Amino acid sequence: MFEANPDLTRHGRTMGAVALLAIPGLVIRFGHYGLPHWFEALLFGLAVVAAAFMLAWAAEVIQLDISAGLALALLALIAVLPEYAVDFVFTRKAGNQFQSNGTCSGIGDASNNCQLALANMTGANQLLVGVGWSSVVLLAAWRIKRLARRDQLDPLHGGTSGTFALERSHSVEIAFLSIACLWGLTLPLRSSLGLLDACILVAIFIGYVVRIAKAPAEEPHLVGPALLIATLPPRKRRVVVGLLFAAAATIIMLSAEHFAEALVATGSEVGISEFLLVKWLAPLASEAPELLVALMFAWRLNTNSALGALVSSKVNQWTLLVGTLPIVFAISSGGTHGLPLDTTQRLELFVTSAQTVFAIAVLSSRSFSIREAQMLLGVFLVQFGLQAAFQNNASADHKSRLIVGIVYLFMAGVLLIKERAGLRHLMRDGLITPYSEMTAEDTSITTR
Numbered sequence: 001m002f003e004a005n006p007d008l009t010r011h012g013r014t015m016g017a018v019a020l021l022a023i024p025g026l027v028i029r030f031g032h033y034g035l036p037h038w039f040e041a042l043l044f045g046l047a048v049v050a051a052a053f054m055l056a057w058a059a060e061v062i063q064l065d066i067s068a069g070l071a072l073a074l075l076a077l078i079a080v081l082p083e084y085a086v087d088f089v090f091t092r093k094a095g096n097q098f099q100s101n102g103t104c105s106g107i108g109d110a111s112n113n114c115q116l117a118l119a120n121m122t123g124a125n126q127l128l129v130g131v132g133w134s135s136v137v138l139l140a141a142w143r144i145k146r147l148a149r150r151d152q153l154d155p156l157h158g159g160t161s162g163t164f165a166l167e168r169s170h171s172v173e174i175a176f177l178s179i180a181c182l183w184g185l186t187l188p189l190r191s192s193l194g195l196l197d198a199c200i201l202v203a204i205f206i207g208y209v210v211r212i213a214k215a216p217a218e219e220p221h222l223v224g225p226a227l228l229i230a231t232l233p234p235r236k237r238r239v240v241v242g243l244l245f246a247a248a249a250t251i252i253m254l255s256a257e258h259f260a261e262a263l264v265a266t267g268s269e270v271g272i273s274e275f276l277l278v279k280w281l282a283p284l285a286s287e288a289p290e291l292l293v294a295l296m297f298a299w300r301l302n303t304n305s306a307l308g309a310l311v312s313s314k315v316n317q318w319t320l321l322v323g324t325l326p327i328v329f330a331i332s333s334g335g336t337h338g339l340p341l342d343t344t345q346r347l348e349l350f351v352t353s354a355q356t357v358f359a360i361a362v363l364s365s366r367s368f369s370i371r372e373a374q375m376l377l378g379v380f381l382v383q384f385g386l387q388a389a390f391q392n393n394a395s396a397d398h399k400s401r402l403i404v405g406i407v408y409l410f411m412a413g414v415l416l417i418k419e420r421a422g423l424r425h426l427m428r429d430g431l432i433t434p435y436s437e438m439t440a441e442d443t444s445i446t447t448r
Contacts, residue, residue, distance in 0.1 A: 011228035015057075018225075022050035022251050029254050037265035044259035045285040051251040052082045052286050056293065058244035060226040065238060081249075082286030083124045084321055085256035090117040090278070091325050094339065095332025103340070114340050116264070116278050117325060118193075122348045123279035124287060125317050128310060129359045130380025132291050136298040136306045137164055137373035143301060163369045164303040166311075168429060168438040169215065173311045174363050175430020176208040180318045181356045187341075188350035193326050194338030201323030208315055215435050223296065259285075273391040275344070280384070307368060318356060344394075347401040351383065354408035361415035364423040379407060 025047030028035060035043075094113040097103075141162065183200050187193065222230050229240050263282060267274035290313060297306035329339040341349070362372045383404045390397035416423065429438060 011225045015225045015228075018050050018053045022047040022255075025255050025258075026251065029258060037262050037269060041259060041262035041266050041281075044255045044262055045281070047251050047255040048082055048085075048259055048285045049288050051248040051255070052288060052290075054244045054248035054251075055081060056290065057224075057226045057229060058241045058248070060222055061229045061237065061241050064230060065234070065241075082252060083120055083283060083317065084324065085252045086120045086260050086278070086282045086286065087117060087321070087325060088328055089257045089260040090120070091328045091339065092332040095329045095334075098329070098333040098337065098340070099335070115275060115342060115345055116260075117329070117339060118341075118345050118348060119275050119279040120282045121317070121321055121325065122352045124283035124321070125314070125352050126355060126380065126383075127280070127283050127287060128291075128314055128317065129355055130376060130383075132287070132294060132310050133307065133359065133368070134373040134377035134380070135291070136294050136303060136310065137368050137370060138377070139295055140164060140298040140301055140303045140306075141370045141373075143299060162371070163367050164307070166307055166363065166366045166368070167304055168366065169435060170304075170308050170311060171366065171426045171429035171433075171438065172208070172212055172215075173308070173315050173430075174360060174366070175427050176204060176211070177311065177315045177318065177356070178360050178427065178430075180204050180315065181353060181360060184318060184322075184349070184353040184356060188346040188353065190338075190341060190346075192338030192340050193322075193329075195326050195330060195336060197338070198323045198326040201319045205316070205319035205323065208319065211431070216439055276387060276391055279348075303368075311363070314356070314359070343398055344401075347398055347405070351401050351405045351408070354405035354412070355380075358408045358412040358415070361412040361419070364416065364419040364426055366422075366426065375411065379404065379411075 025043040025045075028040060028043055090113050094117045097113055141164075180201060183197070183204070187197065190197075229237055229244075232240060259282070260278065263277045264274045266272070267277045290309070294306040294310050297303070297309075326339055330336055358376070362368060362376070383400075386400040386404070387397065390400055
């Protein structure tokens, strides 16, 4: 449901401000101004952020006009578009290099395109879980503590015990993420990411969409500019949504490659690993709108919606985004050879898979505690610090990645042993139990 009279002025200003973010990047896209590469990366990055916001608003509002199943499929594609755009640039260049040389030139060197092709994907996945999931819980816990001090907290509100629960219907996302993770654990053992991986991961994504399409239709909970657009007459609303999609796609197509190239050039100039810039900075730009929306829900203590959205995004990224990279590489290389993986890439996939296993272990009870959020964020920050410290020491960097992955798996093992019975029920709910049964329980819990 959405309110009838949103703050037109405030939401309109927000949309105008976001549109202005894209203009400098578009201007320098068509001119030669001799700007420093770091400044170009900033302007193109802001344009990508603006496009991501536009996509987020349009994706939310379009749920009012199309069927639930189509909306879910479209939303999943839209959710990975900004990350995919940057990944596409490096994967296409890697494929072109492979077609010309038979190898990815400079493999083993952190600046080669084959290595960078996975950097944005692994960075996006690790940021989403390590920062996004944990921040939702920690922000909501802080808000609850603050409201409790002021005696403004509903005593029936969840989270007062330090644990935040997910509704039973979210078992679907967790179950399909678990299946994808099982395949993901085999990726670090390969010498390439191939078309078989693409088929398996895209098939898991399709199965997820088919399953979740059976969920009962619900009117989306719209806020901010999406709420403003939703209150327009149907015809005007659809025109605005179409224009937002078109504008966002145009901005991404014009900015993504230049953003990627500016990041690599910046790294070369200032002595920062290009791999780290592409891994952390590019996903931060494209993930910003999604993370901000989730944090807004957490601020309002709607942690179920916040965590549910981020878990769904993780499913999309770990299936569709990873699965399409070998397809892009095959097309651009003119063959069927998989995207080559060197030691750094395999370890990146290992860390990402291990972090995903720990995330699944945390959610196996369909709950997320403050302590678990602190552990998730803590290990992520240690990982980030080690990669920054060892960016010029390949041996130490590889060892640190391996250790971080093992730590994730150890913590996951402890939780999975503890919650093994609950995990069986969760998988049954996620794959078999009718939505009507799960949503009936969710409704009864909500109305108690």
